[in-house]
Amino acid sequence: MKFSRLLIGFLAIILALWIIVGEQMSGASADAVVNARIVTVRADVAGDLSMPNRPLGAKVAKGDILASIIDPLVDSVRLDDLYMESSYSTAEIAQMTAQIDKAKVQKASLEKRSETFRRERLDELRERLDHARNRLELLERGDALDEDGQRLIDAAGEVSGRLPAEPLTHALAIDHARERVALLDIALRSAEAGVFLGDGYNDAPVSEQRAIELGSEIDTLTTRLDEAKARLTALTDRIAREQVRVSGLSGGEILAPISGQFWEVLEADGVNVQRGDPLLRMVDCGSVMVTLSVSERVYNSLRLGGPAKFRLDGQSKLYDGTISRLAGSGAATVYRNLAIAPSQRHLERYDVTLLVPELGASEGGCMIGQTGRVFFDRRPLDWLRSIFS
Secondary structure (H helix, E strand, O other): HHHHHHHHHHHHHHHHHHHHHHHHOEEEEEEEEEOEEEEEEOOOEEEEEEEEOOOOOOEEEOOOOEEEEEOOOOOOOHHHHHHHHHHHEEEEEEHHHHHHHHHHHHHHHHHHHHHHHHHHHHHHHHHHHHHHHHHHHHHHOOEEEEOOOOOOOOOEEOOOOOOOOOOOHHHHHHHHHHHHHHHHHHHHHHHHHHOOOOOOOOOOOOOHHHHHHHHHHHHHHHHHHHHHHHHHHHHHHHHHHHHHHHHHEEOOOOOOOEEEEEEEOOOOOOEEEEEOEEEEEEEEEEHEEEOOOOOHHHHHHOOOOOOOEEEEEEOOEEEEEEEEOOOOOEEOHOOEEEOOOOOOOHHOOOOEEEEEEEOOOOOOOOOOOOOEEEOOOOOOOOHHHHOOO
16 A cells, blocks of 8 residues: 555656646647737828817727828919810811701701792793793794784785884794794703893892702801811810829818728828828737737747747637748847837747738737737647636
8 A cells, every 4th residue: 555655646646747748848839919910001192180079998990091182372373274175176076056946047048038939930931931932832823813803914924013122024924933942941941950041130149049059058057067176075084184183183082991990190180291201100900919928949940831829817718720931030120010119028039920810810909019929839738728718
């Protein structure tokens, strides 16, 4: 019995020493902090800054309004000139459209008058030609009578009761009648073809000539109207481009480029800022990582992509992580764009960065600033920790 007690005590001492040495000799970090990248939001234009009151650390979703910048002195002279040119072009188009409509109405009226003249003129020529042919037929038969019923051709073959402008003899009267028939026939054929013949007349009525002139004027105005419309279209395109330029210079709302936390305000509300000035900083909650420092012995045993376990202080849950960066000692420059800066003690050791996906997907959102420890080797009591976790 006594020997068994000594054996059990000896085994217990060996087990305790193994646990103590295993726990102490396993690779672990001195400190570890949940960290994330910082995004600096800058002014895209110059102007007066208007920033809503938002507490530091407030959650901001991508696309939320962070601030607005308005430049009341933006140069819009060129845009005003383009508006004026567009107004002139619009007025010119309206004027030419009205002129074309008026000319079309006048042309239609003149064409109607010309058609009436042509129809009545043809009826006139046909009527005169019929009577001329009848007179020629009467003269050729010798049956022509005057108003008293007396024959116009006497026994001597002369025309009695003739007018001063009519021929003296029967032969001349017939020849004169034949000439009138021929001339009227030519005039009728010409009129039917659209050309009017006659002493003191043009080959077309005045109304038809004026209608032709109006048609030419309408064609010219239509060409100018198409040109003015094309010019207005070009001006509209230039106005749209200039509006974009002026809108960009006059400012507007600044939207959150990421989802994260409102971290630091760099400019006060109401101040005048210049293009490119930093306005505020945000923590990118989509880039959560764990930064830590280790001893030289542990650091030299680590490799990129190697596994690690992270545990928050006061909790027993272990988070799986992957080594993503080995920055070594004095790695102050790598923290310039991170939320949590390293301590002096941290910089005296060797810097390591872990990617821990579960932290970024946790219900608590950004856990920036929370501390814990990282373990790189298996420890004797891991089985016990897994039971309690």
